[in-house]
Amino acid sequence: MRKKERKKKIITIIRIVIITLIIFIITDYIFKLIHKKYNSxxxxxxxxxxFHHTLEKNLIINNFFQYKKYQIITNSLGFRDxxxxxxxxxxxxxRIVFIGDSxxxxxxxxxxxxxxxIIDNVFSxxxxxxxxxxxxxxxxxxxxxxxxxxxxxxxxxFTDLVxxxxxxxxxxxxxxxxxxxxxxxxxxxxxxxxxSFGHIKRIIQDNFFFTFKVLSFFKQTIFPTSxxxxxxxxxxxxxxxxxxxxxxxxxxxxxxxxxxLCKENNINLTIAVYPWPTQIYEEDLESKQVKVWxxxxxxxxxxxxxxxxxxxxxxxxxxxxxxxxxxxxxxxxVHFNMHGNELISNYFFxxxx
Numbered sequence: 001m002r003k004k005e006r007k008k009k010i011i012t013i014i015r016i017v018i019i020t021l022i023i024f025i026i027t028d029y030i031f032k033l034i035h036k037k038y039n040s041x042x043x044x045x046x047x048x049x050x051f052h053h054t055l056e057k058n059l060i061i062n063n064f065f066q067y068k069k070y071q072i073i074t075n076s077l078g079f080r081d082x083x084x085x086x087x088x089x090x091x092x093x094x095r096i097v098f099i100g101d102s103x104x105x106x107x108x109x110x111x112x113x114x115x116x117x118i119i120d121n122v123f124s125x126x127x128x129x130x131x132x133x134x135x136x137x138x139x140x141x142x143x144x145x146x147x148x149x150x151x152x153x154x155x156x157x158f159t160d161l162v163x164x165x166x167x168x169x170x171x172x173x174x175x176x177x178x179x180x181x182x183x184x185x186x187x188x189x190x191x192x193x194x195x196s197f198g199h200i201k202r203i204i205q206d207n208f209f210f211t212f213k214v215l216s217f218f219k220q221t222i223f224p225t226s227x228x229x230x231x232x233x234x235x236x237x238x239x240x241x242x243x244x245x246x247x248x249x250x251x252x253x254x255x256x257x258x259x260x261l262c263k264e265n266n267i268n269l270t271i272a273v274y275p276w277p278t279q280i281y282e283e284d285l286e287s288k289q290v291k292v293w294x295x296x297x298x299x300x301x302x303x304x305x306x307x308x309x310x311x312x313x314x315x316x317x318x319x320x321x322x323x324x325x326x327x328x329x330x331x332x333x334v335h336f337n338m339h340g341n342e343l344i345s346n347y348f349f350x351x352x353x
Contacts, residue, residue, distance in 0.1 A: 028211045044072050045135065050153075051146040052177065052185040055135055058084045065108035066330060073111060077154070080132045082111050082120070087131070089156045095129040097150070099143050100164030101172075103274070104134035107335055115336075115344035122349065131158070139172035140165070140254035141185050147258060151265055160268045162352070163258070167276055167289050170247035173254075248292055259300050270352065271297055274307035274344065276334045277325045285312050305351045310343060 044061055048054045057078040062069050075081040098104055098116050106114025111132075112121065120130035133146060143163055150156045178188045255271075262269040273293050275284070285308050297304035311324060328340035336344065 025211055044074065050149050050184045051142050052187070053135060053137070054078050054146075055080065060084060066333070068108070070108060071110050077131070077133075077150075077156070080105060080111050080114075080116070080134075082117065087156070089154065091129065091157055093127055093129060094160065095131065095158040096123070096160040096162060097131045097133050097147070097156075097158045098162045098164065099138065099147065100134040101138045101166045101168065102134075102136035103166055103335060104132065104164045105136050106132075106134075106341065107136060108330060109338060109341065113338050113341060115341040115348065118342065118345040119348060122345075134164070137172065137176075139169040139177060140251045140258070141173060141177045141179060144254045144258040144261065145179075145183065145185050148261055151261065158267065160270065161258075161262055162270045162272065163255075164272045164274070165251075165255075165289075165293060166274075167287075170251055170289075171243050172247075173250040174243035174247035244288070248288075252292070252296060255296065259302065268303075269300075270303040270305065272305040272307065272348075275311050277329055279308065280311050280324055281321050283312055283314055283316070283321070285309060285314065303351075303353075305348065307344065307347060310347050 044056050044059055044063070045053055046056050055072075055074045055078040057074055057076055059072065059074045061072050063072050064070075073081050073083060075084060076086045079087075096119075098119075104116060106116060111117040114132075116130060116132040116134070120132075123130050133150070138146075147161060150158075176188055178186055180186050259269060261267075271293060273289050275287065278284070279287050287308065290306060290308055294304060294306070296302075311328065313320065313324075316324075328336060328343060330337045
């Protein structure tokens with residue numbers, strides 16, 4: 001009799017847990033829809049048939065990053081800006097276009113606090129215009145195709161192009177982007193990625209905010225790891241995964257195309273490389289990212305701005321490395337915070353001619 005009661009009690013508890021979990025997940029998803037309606041999220045990123053995706057034009061919205069609100073403003077070209085404005089396509093003045101991924105877009109910060117925004121503010125006083133063509137998840141295929149579109153279709157005149165090449169670009173080139181018969185950038189239909197742990201994690205993170213936080217809490221409680229342990233094991237930042245060689249090959253190919261395009265249109269090309277927290281933690285001054293693009297820039301006689309030495313100090317203690325990461329990066333994230341963006345802009349003023 002007691003066994004039956006105990007079994008019945010266990011079944012009741014299991015039912016309650018399952019029903020509670022279902023209600024929690026449904027409520028979480030409804031919250032996500034409400035949040036999306038009023039705060040927009042990443043709805044400002046829209047598809048583009050030529051260079052895959054871009055930002056919606058002439059937009060002012062609030063976005064959130066690590067629970068903090070920041071503002072997204074775009075101009076008539078769909079570039080992040082300090083205000084909605086019509087960009088005059090033909091100009092006699094010096095005009096610098098920046099392109100890169102989420103680091104250069106400036107996620108988590110208002111435009112004025114991003115390194116492009118800081119540079120814009122200073123250069124505008126010298127009658128030099130700055131435009132930010134960067135969007136999260138861009139890579140060399142998109143850099144080339146978007147700049148080609150700006151020059152040949154939009155007929156935007158500019159004198160300088162600055163490309164901030166991110167470490168993640170290499171993997172993006174290998175497994176996420178391809179080109180069609182018209183050389184337009186498309187997504188690679190890799191079905192195996194849909195069943196990967198990372199893909200499932202991203203679905204939960206994007207659609208079930210509180211569920212993701214609860215699962216992350218339990219994972220961290222049961223299998224505790226520090227942010228620095230995660231940095232040490234971040235293969236994507238080390239560029240030592242199976243996609244690395246092909247990713248670099250594709251990246252170099254499209255950077256060559258971009259170089260030729262700039263040369264044909266008398267545009268001065270500059271490239272920049274910078275570390276993720278992994279490189280700082282491991283004191284990796286001679287990262288593959290640095291070696292490859294140093295060799296490329298030297299062969300093309302292109303200016304390379306190397307930010308690795310600005311963040312990495314050889315023979316520093318673990319404590320000092322942790323302080324650098326904490327000072328310049330968002331907590332538990334690879335992106336630069338406000339101080340990181342200030343460092344990037346300050347060194348840019350010194351190096352850029």
